[in-house]
Amino acid sequence: MDMPRVGRCFPGVKEVEADGEQSYKGTMQVRVGPVSLNITGNMVVTGLDKDLWQASMRVEGADRRLGGGVSGEMLVNLVDLSDSETEVVVKSDISFMGKLGELGQPIIRKKADSILREFADNISRQF
Amino acid sequence: MNTFEFHTPTTLDEAYRLLEAHGDDANIIAGGTGLVLFMKQRMVQPGHLVSLRSIPGLDSIRVEDGTAHIGAMCTMHQVETSPQLREVLPLLGETYRHVASVKIRNMATIGGGLSHGDPNQDPPPSLIALGASVVLSSGSGQRTVPLDEFFTDYFETDIHDGEIVTELEVPLPSPSSGGAFIKFLPRTADDYATVSAAAVVALEDGGRNCRDVRVALGSVATTPIRARKVEGAVRGRELTSSLIREASDLVQDEVDPLDDFRGSSGYKRQMAQVFARRALEAAVANISAVPA
Numbered sequence: 001m002d003m004p005r006v007g008r009c010f011p012g013v014k015e016v017e018a019d020g021e022q023s024y025k026g027t028m029q030v031r032v033g034p035v036s037l038n039i040t041g042n043m044v045v046t047g048l049d050k051d052l053w054q055a056s057m058r059v060e061g062a063d064r065r066l067g068g069g070v071s072g073e074m075l076v077n078l079v080d081l082s083d084s085e086t087e088v089v090v091k092s093d094i095s096f097m098g099k100l101g102e103l104g105q106p107i108i109r110k111k112a113d114s115i116l117r118e119f120a121d122n123i124s125r126q127f
Numbered sequence: 128m129n130t131f132e133f134h135t136p137t138t139l140d141e142a143y144r145l146l147e148a149h150g151d152d153a154n155i156i157a158g159g160t161g162l163v164l165f166m167k168q169r170m171v172q173p174g175h176l177v178s179l180r181s182i183p184g185l186d187s188i189r190v191e192d193g194t195a196h197i198g199a200m201c202t203m204h205q206v207e208t209s210p211q212l213r214e215v216l217p218l219l220g221e222t223y224r225h226v227a228s229v230k231i232r233n234m235a236t237i238g239g240g241l242s243h244g245d246p247n248q249d250p251p252p253s254l255i256a257l258g259a260s261v262v263l264s265s266g267s268g269q270r271t272v273p274l275d276e277f278f279t280d281y282f283e284t285d286i287h288d289g290e291i292v293t294e295l296e297v298p299l300p301s302p303s304s305g306g307a308f309i310k311f312l313p314r315t316a317d318d319y320a321t322v323s324a325a326a327v328v329a330l331e332d333g334g335r336n337c338r339d340v341r342v343a344l345g346s347v348a349t350t351p352i353r354a355r356k357v358e359g360a361v362r363g364r365e366l367t368s369s370l371i372r373e374a375s376d377l378v379q380d381e382v383d384p385l386d387d388f389r390g391s392s393g394y395k396r397q398m399a400q401v402f403a404r405r406a407l408e409a410a411v412a413n414i415s416a417v418p419a
Binding site: 036099114 | 151168169170171280281282283385387
């Protein structure tokens with residue numbers, strides 16, 4: 001998996017680089033409502049199953065200045081729909097802490113949906 | 128609250144230079160009623176605040192060529208009580224009169240309120256229904272953005288880096304038109320609305336059919352919204368109570384409310400329908416020159 005290339009498809013991701021085997025570090029700028037965060041963190045690929053086209057990851061990141069961050073697990077599945085179509089199924093269990101957490105779940109959910117939509121658009125243009 | 132440097136430029140050019148010099152570390156401050164709350168909560172921690180208070184000419188109100196030009200630094204109280212605006216745009220005063228409390232209205236500015244991007248504020252639905260636009264100025268020029276395209280997401284707007292809201296432009300409604308703003312406030316008089324709605328209706332010359340209509344709602348999504356489906360269902364037709372009721376039902380497809388302590392998403396969706404209907408009915412009732 002070309003993680004730096006995929007990672008940059010996430011809106012707000014500024015850089016992604018390898019930090020050991022199956023481990024990557026990067027920064028992401030994200031704005032949720034009034035809060036603008038500059039999150040630095042890492043992502044570790046905890047499982048890759050090519051037969052099932054499935055990858056699992058653990059992500060952790062924080063904005064030291066504002067005091068907010070995220071941590072959690074993600075499971076990504078690629079599902080063949082046809083010769084020209086692949087569905088990307090992302091299941092995530094993410095905790096939002098500090099200033100991000102204070103905004104409350106309804107806002108975070110809507111923001112996560114819009115980030116994923118933009119990610120899907122970006123990735124379909126890339127590949 | 129974090130420490131910050133407070134700048135008081137006396138010209139817009141000076142303000143643009145400060146914004147450019149300090150980039151993301153700078154915030155513009157007008158009345159401060161929104162920003163200071165965020166700073167106290169440490170949601171926003173700017174190193175530099177650029178105040179617009181000492182820049183002359185940003186708090187004038189003038190009506191010319193069928194448009195009201197309202198300086199962004201006008202306080203909400205100024206707009207609420209302006210005799211000039213009351214005569215040509217009564218809906219503006221009526222709406223700003225409902226914002227929070229008089230202490231807030233004496234401090235909060237109209238440009239600051241719009242820049243804040245809070246989807247629960249009272250003025251945006253009325254301003255969208257009136258077809259208002261904001262003028263955004265920067266070192267590289269000016270642009271005008273219709274208010275129904277200005278709010279992009281929760282507390283986010285179309286203001287680019289280095290831009291300042293300098294004016295609000297509101298076209299004057301035609302003679303055979305009426306407007307209304309209503310909101311549901313189940314808690315306290317200075318609370319944000321559970322749902323708010325505004326409508327402006329214009330009749331065809333000498334007729335009873337709806338020539339133009341704009342309906343907008345607040346607190347029903349991550350931004351104030353314009354209810355285009357509702358508008359489409361009544362435009363060009365006679366505004367009977369059954370048509371208004373039928374059209375208002377369509378608002379349910381246009382809203383996407385957030386659950387909060389003022390009500391669940393489902394409840395607000397239903398209230399949006401009720402308030403869109405009542406706003407339209409009130410706007411029709413406010414038409415001053417209905418032909419017999």
